[in-house]
Amino acid sequence: MPTKEEFIEKLNTALEWEYAAAVQYVQHAAVITGPEYDAIGEELVVHANEELTHAVQVSTIISDLGGIPSVEVEERKISEDSKQMLEQDLAGEEHAIEMYKELIGIAEKLGEYGSRRVLEDILMQEEEHRRDLMGSLGM
Ligand SMILES: [Fe+2]
Ligand SMILES: [Fe+2]
Structure with missing residues (x-):
C-alpha cells in the first residue's frame, strides 16, 4: 500500500x-523547420501550453495533499534534426503516459478520487x- 508521502514524491x-x-x-516549436512540419510546429505550441497547465494541476494536487511542489526541471532534449525532435517529444509522451497510469493507480488505492x-x-x-x-511521424 503506497503512502501519501510516496504519492507526493511521485x-x-x-x-x-x-x-x-x-x-x-517551446524550444522545438521555435526551431523546427521544413514545410512538412508547419502544422506540427503550431501543434507543439499548443502542447507547450497544455504541459504548463498540467504543471499547474499537479502542483495544486501536491499542495492540497500537504506537500511542497518542486521547482526542479527534469531533462530536456534538443536536436538539430526536425524528425529527431519529434521522436524526442514522442518518447517524452510515452514516459508521461506510463507515469500518469501509475499515479492514477496510487490515487485509487489511497481513495484520492478527486486527484x-x-x-x-x-x-x-x-x-x-x-x-x-x-x-x-507517419506512424
Ligand atoms: Fe503533460
Ligand atoms: Fe504531453
Whole structure:
C-alpha cells in the first residue's frame, strides 16, 4: 500500500517532467523547420501550453495533499534534426503516459478520487499528444 508521502514524491517527479516538457516544446516549436512540419510546429505550441497547465494541476494536487511542489526541471532534449525532435517529444509522451497510469493507480488505492479524476484528464491529453506526434511521424 503506497503512502501519501510516496504519492507526493511521485507527483513531484511528474511535475518536474511537466516543466521539462513545456520548455522542450517551446524550444522545438521555435526551431523546427521544413514545410512538412508547419502544422506540427503550431501543434507543439499548443502542447507547450497544455504541459504548463498540467504543471499547474499537479502542483495544486501536491499542495492540497500537504506537500511542497518542486521547482526542479527534469531533462530536456534538443536536436538539430526536425524528425529527431519529434521522436524526442514522442518518447517524452510515452514516459508521461506510463507515469500518469501509475499515479492514477496510487490515487485509487489511497481513495484520492478527486486527484484521480484530474490525473485521468491529464493522461487523456498526453495520449492526444502522442497521437499528434505519431501522425506527424507517419506512424
Ligand atoms: Fe503533460
Ligand atoms: Fe504531453
